[in-house]
Amino acid sequence: MRAPAFWDNPAEAPGWQARVLAPLGALYGWLTARRLARGAPAREGVPVICVGNINVGGTGKTPTVIWLLEQLGRMGHRPHVISKGYGGTVEGPVRVDPARHSATRVGDEPLLIAAFGEVWVGKDRVATARAAVEGGASVLIMDDGFQDPALAKDLSIVVVDAAKGFGNGRCLPAGPLREPVHAGLRRADLVLSIGDADAQAAFGADLGGVPRARGEMQPLQTGMDWAGSRVLAFAGIGNPEKFFTTLRREGAQIVRAEALDDHQKFGPGMLNRLEAEAKALNAQLVTTEKDAARLPLSFRHKVITLPVRLHVEEEDPVRDILKKAAPAP
Structure with missing residues (x-):
């Protein structure tokens, strides 16, 4: 589902649609708070670092998880990622194996992350955490789950798109939020805003004293020269x-850009159409790493990816926060 435009309105002028839907948004926020208040969260004996968000949709959680895998590994940890495997069919818990699992089974994001470290997928987060610990994890990175009270968290990082902020400040369906901003920030230990310098400067949300780190997605230098390349x-x-903008900044000439729904499945009809259009336009098919993980192997060689990685400004303060939550083993 594509997010409606009024979700991006400023909080002081959310639009008539948001005002009409406000009672439903208030109900959604109340239900989230009620769920969070249930029971005592479980502990599985190792620190848990949650990478979540207050907004729905993509804010940069997957690149953040990959960055954390690298940082925690440098600290001497054996970090494992746990995920519900959105879009996958496996119940789990199961350790993701890129050699035998597909995105249909385990989800595209876990499959992508598994290229960088150990990943476990399961619908029950507590059972998945237990399996990861038994599998050798010294620290767990929880991909999403900020609003899930089942597993105790030692550090909660809220990721936000610096350009969009928290949208119109309303909860679903009146706005893009899973819960009110102030309620979410009370449980957060760090806010990571992701965007370029202009977006970071314009990000004006009141974080209520929660520390803020800034990050930006930067293309990985692979030796590929995009200048003048005709791409679909x-x-x-x-x-x-954001992906299309990055391609243009790299010098690519986008002759056609097709925005799909998040996690949209690639059927034969769509892939045949994209291939035919690229051929007619004399253009190279290009997509993201996450989308490439969902492509059938028989089609993947026809598509080039533009890999990007998270660059965190002033990494040392963030590392200090990590070390306090997850001391080196």
């Missing part, structure tokens, strides 16, 4: 336009 770009991520 397609992306089924939270904000496809």
